[in-house]
Amino acid sequence: MKLNLLKIFFLVVCFTYSLYASQKAKVFALHSYSQEYEWTKNQHSSFVSTLKKSDKEFEIYSEYLDTKRVDFTLDYQNKFIEYLKIKYADANPDLIYVSDDNALNFVYEHYDKLFKNDKNKIPVFFSGINDFDMHEKLPSDIYAGVYELKEIKPNIELIKQFSPQTRDVYIVGDNSNTYEFIKKEIQTQETVFANFKFHYIGEGEIVKIQSQLPNKPKTFVILTTIGNIKDEKNNMLLPEESIQRMKQNKNLIILSMEDAYMCKGVVGGYVTSGIKQGEEAANLVLKYLDEKTLKNITSLLKSPNLYIFDSKELIDARVILSEYIARNSTIIGKDKDFIEKNQSILLNIFAVITAILFFTTVTLYVMAKKRDFPLQEL
DSSP: OHHHHHHHHHHHHHHHHHHHHHTSEEEEEEESSOTTSHHHHHHHHHHHHHHHTSSSOEEEEEEEOOTTTSOOOHHHHHHHHHHHHHHTTTTOOSEEEEESHHHHHHHHHHGGGSOOOSSSOOOEEEEEEOOTTHHHHSOTTTEEEEEOOOOHHHHHHHHHHHOTTOOEEEEEEOSSHHHHHHHHHHHTTGGGGTTOEEEEEEOSBHHHHHHHSOOSSSEEEEEOOOTTOBOTTSOBOOHHHHHHHHTTSTTEEEEESBGGGOSTTEEEEEEEOHHHHHHHHHHHHHHHHHHSSSTTOOOBOSOOEEEEEEHHHHHHHTOOOOHHHHHTEEEETOOOOHHHHTHHHHHHHHHHHHHHHHHHHHHHHHHHHHTTOOGGGO
């Protein structure tokens, strides 16, 4: 009898566990760039953390095309498909998440060769997409996501505020497709700033970029995307390394259009946010899981951008933010006020004073008892 009860109990536990496991949504994440690339890292971690804040359970598989370092050829794509088929033969994901243009193009072009879902077509969610033409191409019953627009206007307005006499602006990026998308968008807005001359430097070699940047006081540079730049030995440079090479020219004041490039040497700017991109994509996923359809879900065409600045770099560049911009910005390294800066010291002092008062009170009480003094007369 006991043995039968144990068997029944064991079967119930197994059934409950399998039911719980089956309720997990399987997510296959495919990123255009390396897992160490800050922009990709921000999107992925924000996407995952937003999902985990919900009351739902997820099982997440992640892969990286690494197209900043590997040529995105058709042969490479075909081999990557074969790799996915072998590794994820039994995965059967419930949905797909991709970041940036190459990963979206890969899934769009090879959708029918990838995973199969027995029930219906697998929905695809995306973030960090520069090519707005994809909005017309992508079937709305399968695709939904967040577009990324690097906005030039707020950054030119910043330059006008920082240096009203400036007329030349240098737009710097690598030689990638993403840079070309951004350049194309900026060029459509050039006429709004008739007094400015835009110089485009799109190169895959840091020495070529350095040679085209002028060595004159208060030269303003705006970074677009710089993840595909190499040094003289054909080694891929990290974005911060490329920035440090540019900053060998002490006259440069560098603004960024992407939060991933907020490192030493960069003043800041109106930037696209990898964190916001991943968060918004995850919110679309959660809405889909609630409604079980993409029918009422639309892609975000308005890029979730924000102002971000480095206080030390602002001081070094001798530029000052307007009160309005400063109030609506994230300021990195901003000086803390006295209380915040000395919080631990003040807490220790408070603890010591409290302890002294406590022991003084106890001592006086004991002395009063010994002398038979009424406590109220003390």
